[in-house]
Amino acid sequence: MLAAVEAGGTKFVCAVGDDDFKILDKISFSTTYPEETLQRIFDFFDTCGNLKAIGIGSFGPIDINKDSKTYGYITSTPKTNWRNFNFLGAMKRHYDIPIGWTTDVNAACLGEYEVGSASDNSSCLYLTVGTGIGGGAILNGKIVEGFGHTEMGHIIIRNHPEDDFEGVCPFHKNCLEGLAAGPSIEKRYGIKAQNLDADHKVWRMIAYYLAQALMNYTLILRPEKIILGGGVMNQARMIDLVREEFSLLLANYVETPDLDSYIVTPSLGDHAAIVGGLILAQRIL
Amino acid sequence: MLAAVEAGGTKFVCAVGDDDFKILDKISFSTTYPEETLQRIFDFFDTCGNLKAIGIGSFGPIDINKDSKTYGYITSTPKTNWRNFNFLGAMKRHYDIPIGWTTDVNAACLGEYEVGSASDNSSCLYLTVGTGIGGGAILNGKIVEGFGHTEMGHIIIRNHPEDDFEGVCPFHKNCLEGLAAGPSIEKRYGIKAQNLDADHKVWRMIAYYLAQALMNYTLILRPEKIILGGGVMNQARMIDLVREEFSLLLANYVETPDLDSYIVTPSLGDHAAIVGGLILAQRIL
Ligand SMILES: Nc1ncnc2c1ncn2[C@@H]1O[C@H](COP(=O)(O)OP(=O)(O)O)[C@@H](O)[C@H]1O
Ligand SMILES: Nc1ncnc2c1ncn2[C@@H]1O[C@H](COP(=O)(O)OP(=O)(O)O)[C@@H](O)[C@H]1O
Numbered sequence: 001m002l003a004a005v006e007a008g009g010t011k012f013v014c015a016v017g018d019d020d021f022k023i024l025d026k027i028s029f030s031t032t033y034p035e036e037t038l039q040r041i042f043d044f045f046d047t048c049g050n051l052k053a054i055g056i057g058s059f060g061p062i063d064i065n066k067d068s069k070t071y072g073y074i075t076s077t078p079k080t081n082w083r084n085f086n087f088l089g090a091m092k093r094h095y096d097i098p099i100g101w102t103t104d105v106n107a108a109c110l111g112e113y114e115v116g117s118a119s120d121n122s123s124c125l126y127l128t129v130g131t132g133i134g135g136g137a138i139l140n141g142k143i144v145e146g147f148g149h150t151e152m153g154h155i156i157i158r159n160h161p162e163d164d165f166e167g168v169c170p171f172h173k174n175c176l177e178g179l180a181a182g183p184s185i186e187k188r189y190g191i192k193a194q195n196l197d198a199d200h201k202v203w204r205m206i207a208y209y210l211a212q213a214l215m216n217y218t219l220i221l222r223p224e225k226i227i228l229g230g231g232v233m234n235q236a237r238m239i240d241l242v243r244e245e246f247s248l249l250l251a252n253y254v255e256t257p258d259l260d261s262y263i264v265t266p267s268l269g270d271h272a273a274i275v276g277g278l279i280l281a282q283r284i285l
Numbered sequence: 286m287l288a289a290v291e292a293g294g295t296k297f298v299c300a301v302g303d304d305d306f307k308i309l310d311k312i313s314f315s316t317t318y319p320e321e322t323l324q325r326i327f328d329f330f331d332t333c334g335n336l337k338a339i340g341i342g343s344f345g346p347i348d349i350n351k352d353s354k355t356y357g358y359i360t361s362t363p364k365t366n367w368r369n370f371n372f373l374g375a376m377k378r379h380y381d382i383p384i385g386w387t388t389d390v391n392a393a394c395l396g397e398y399e400v401g402s403a404s405d406n407s408s409c410l411y412l413t414v415g416t417g418i419g420g421g422a423i424l425n426g427k428i429v430e431g432f433g434h435t436e437m438g439h440i441i442i443r444n445h446p447e448d449d450f451e452g453v454c455p456f457h458k459n460c461l462e463g464l465a466a467g468p469s470i471e472k473r474y475g476i477k478a479q480n481l482d483a484d485h486k487v488w489r490m491i492a493y494y495l496a497q498a499l500m501n502y503t504l505i506l507r508p509e510k511i512i513l514g515g516g517v518m519n520q521a522r523m524i525d526l527v528r529e530e531f532s533l534l535l536a537n538y539v540e541t542p543d544l545d546s547y548i549v550t551p552s553l554g555d556h557a558a559i560v561g562g563l564i565l566a567q568r569i570l
């Protein structure tokens with residue numbers, strides 16, 4: 001059996017699945033302290049029988065550099081309990097099987113790439129637009145990473161001419177996440193994003209920011225597909241607005257697939273990262 | 286022997302080299318009409334003896350999608366003589382040997398990656414800042430490409446607070462190339478970039494634009510090294526200004542190598558693309 005852990009900042013999901021990445025059993029619980037959370041992972045998997053490998057998609061930033069002394073750690077997270085915690089090490093001490101290690105968004109990207117919206121493509125990018133903005137990409141079947149994992153949510157974009165909001169990113173103020181993630185909307189209007197009117201002008205601004213990001217990702221990576229997930233994408237017209245703004249910005253400069261098939265929603269929904277974890281487990285065998 | 290063609294918009298370079306990518310013979314001539322230029326390529330290589338393979342790094346945009354009907358074509362270039370010209374096809378009709386095909390900047394990136402500034406790294410990005418801005422990247426030894434080749438020069442960045450210049454990109458006005466390539470400097474002040482004072486305030490603005498681009502490339506690709514070439518980088522203080530502005534913008538958000546070894550100049554100088562062509566030739570064997 002394959003095993004997967006989706007380690008999120010607010011909740012963890014653990015699952016086991018078969019070789020076709022069908023989920024056979026699953027549990028989910030709140031993220032508390034590392035020791036307590038680890039114990040819940042162990043308790044679950046210990047009841048699951050024979051595991052061949054585990055794939056972990058974790059909140060971050062995490063250290064993925066195998067030559068680094070802190071390989072496998074969660075590093076400079078704002079969640080102080082978890083800062084500099086050797087997550088992979090703790091898992092390896094308990095399980096003597098191969099364990100794959102990547103970010104939660106890379107895992108989601110892998111899920112969508114292998115069995116989701118991009119299963120017919122040889123490259124894709126996955127972006128989640130929720131409390132934060134995070135992304136992962138796959139080119140030629142491999143996760144895009146180098147000196148470390150990507151941090152696509154913090155790229156520089158331009159303020160909308162009608163938006164003088166200063167941004168909420170603690171590092172960069174008005175980076176993409178600072179201007180377009182859910183909390184930026186709440187901070188602008190003092191009301192939760194999902195409670196704003198569907199006709200509110202903010203939705204086109206958010207679409208403009210996301211479209212700028214997608215333009216930059218397109219020019220730098222040339223993925224065959226871009227998959228947009230996360231709470232903010234629940235806004236009904238958002239995906240269409242993003243396609244519209246993207247088309248205006250790109251001005252046909254490079255060719256992309258037809259926008260309705262280029263910019264899409266995740267077909268695995270909330271399961272992308274946990275299914276991606278199973279795939280990561282199989283890839284490491 | 287390995288052969289290489291660097292096909293530039295103003296001049297072509299052809300070379301042959303040995304298996305260590307040492308250039309044995311080389312010729313360079315102006316870019317005129319396709320037929321005439323091709324004939325000069327043939328005339329040169331026909332005197333060079335036995336060629337094993339050819340690597341072409343071409344100005345673009347070019348079609349690199351092997352499934353496309355126009356694979357091997359130079360596509361929507363502003364140089365009308367060359368628009369929709371089947372360059373690779375013309376070469377293949379003359380030479381019955383393997384021919385590698387990529388952009389000039391990808392070829393330069395490959396040269397710097399294998400035997401230049403990034404020869405100790407497993408990933409790098411090469412950016413040329415000249416008449417235009419173009420970039421190429423390599424991750425895990427492979428050129429970054431997907432639906433097409435990258436077009437890193439046209440990403441969206443923010444105007445400097447003191448720069449209300451509207452930009453010169455015919456597609457996007459104030460994209461990176463529109464704000465920071467050589468002609469934008471000339472358009473602002475009516476004098477060639479190289480004739481402006483070394484203390485002119487424009488250099489910090491240009492550095493700010495390049496630093497934004499480097500920040501976005503860093504967050505989206507995480508290369509181990511970024512190599513900056515092209516005429517504008519001849520400005521003496523430019524590389525230091527770029528490092529300074531980059532450091533301010535990134536705000537230590539992600540780890541990079543020490544900036545003096547992360548942001549560097551090409552060690553192959555003007556030879557990067559032609560050496561990269563030889564490497565491309567060997568890779569296709
Ligand atoms: N219908 C909606 N329209 C716009 N924003 C929404 C909507 N529903 C949820 N959100 C916002 O999405 C964010 C939560 O995103 P989500 O992806 O669910 O969580 P997380 O990023 O923490 O995993 C919140 O900021 C919330 O206000
Ligand atoms: N010392 C310099 N400082 C700033 N800009 C320069 C300098 N030297 C050349 N340039 C600019 O670089 C551009 C030419 O770049 P180059 O890389 O040589 O050509 P190309 O991009 O056409 O291959 C011109 O716009 C020129 O004004």
Ligand SMILES: [Zn+2]
Binds near residue numbers: 153154172173176177
């Ligand atoms: Zn940020």
Ligand SMILES: [Zn+2]
Binds near residue numbers: 438439440456457462
């Ligand atoms: Zn442009």
